[in-house]
Amino acid sequence: MQEAMIKRAVQLLADGTVNRVMGWKRGEFVYDITPAVFTTAEELEKDFVCDDFTQANLSKYLVKESRKEGKILAFLKPCDTYSFNQLVKEHRIIRENVYVIGIPGGPKLDIEKIKAKGITGILSVENENYTLKIETIYGTETMPFSEAVSGKCSGCKSKKHVAYDELIGDDGEVLDSNRFDMVAKLENMTSQERFDFWRGELSKCIRCNACRNVCPACTCENCVFDNPKSGIDQKAAADSFEEKMFHIIRAFHVAGRCTDCGECSRVCPQNIPLHLLNRKFIKDINELYGEYQAGADTTSRAPLNNYNADDCEPSVVHERGVE
């Protein structure tokens, strides 16, 4: 896989189709992967990686990259192509300046889940027939692949590429996922239980803004939360539920545009299940205004930019479920 990708990238660089390549490179550890831009064949051969840890969605970087001179090559997984399409639709990415190669998606691995098994000093992780062989400085460990699958891959919605110029590997299908199960479970709790759940989760928030910075739907140049007059800016926490406004509004600002790529929860250093807020909006939109998948195409109207004269009244949300 990785060899085929490097080979094709080198070809495209050589024939002048593109002058840069967007991919991933390794950091200090094997699992420490960071998005990177390559400009020469030597760099590609030395640093380019695509393995079980290359989870990062590259679409957001293309907002800036597609405005630079020349064409850029980007490798996109199926979930990333939805974000890409959504950004093209919003005129954030200049489509002509990007050459997209679709690559097969996950499931990818979450290093935290491996570390949670008490495995430390990891040198390398090999996948042999869905058993992970983990070399550490203390010896070799094994664990089942399925137990280390990243949270964003376990509820995979689609293996189909919705935007590409060419494919490496095969295209997949839209899947029948169980991604709304947790949302439905919360909806069936009582109001007090839900409040306790979310207070517990959101009290961990340190407002590092990683979720905002990684989100492919959050591409405003000036964010409403960077407001020194808000009265809460630069002030220490006073209670345990104080960052709710940030999370509610952030989820609302991406409602109808969120493709459910799961990056927010992946990057959260406190492991807050932020994707549940976005999925709640997606679930509500699907139930109240008809099935809608953001990024599946570049022409349809987003549900919040649209209306029907016979839409339901807000009171319906107060009539269903448990108080």
Next chain:
Amino acid sequence: MQVNENFKPVIVAFCCNWCSYAGADLSGTNRLNYPANVKIIRVPCSCRVNPMFILRAFQKGADGVIICGCHPGDCHYTSGNYFTRRRITLLYSMLDFLGIERKRTRLEWVSAAEGAKFASVMEQFVSDVQKLGPNRRLEDLRCRKQ
């Protein structure tokens, strides 16, 4: 549930300039009473109400927020309140999902001719919020005036 009779909730009402604000005016000229806890904020259209306004009101200590607009189909700007309806439905659903008391938020359609409806809606809403007690879940202590 014990109700504190002395508790005076702070209610923020966002009223559309063309219908509900005129409705509130009519209830005044008709000498109808509605509770003095209601603080009206006039907006050009109910769809001017950014979800952030609502949360900001709660953050700064409001106990209930109500949005009033023209009846669907009667919007001065043709379609504004249809967008409001979708937006507010999703926002209220989210607040409910986070365990905020349902009766703290409300949306009502009040036309310029419905002075009596305005007064009765406010009466009802204030008494609902009074039963719930002060808003603790959405308040932000950092915004409290020293």
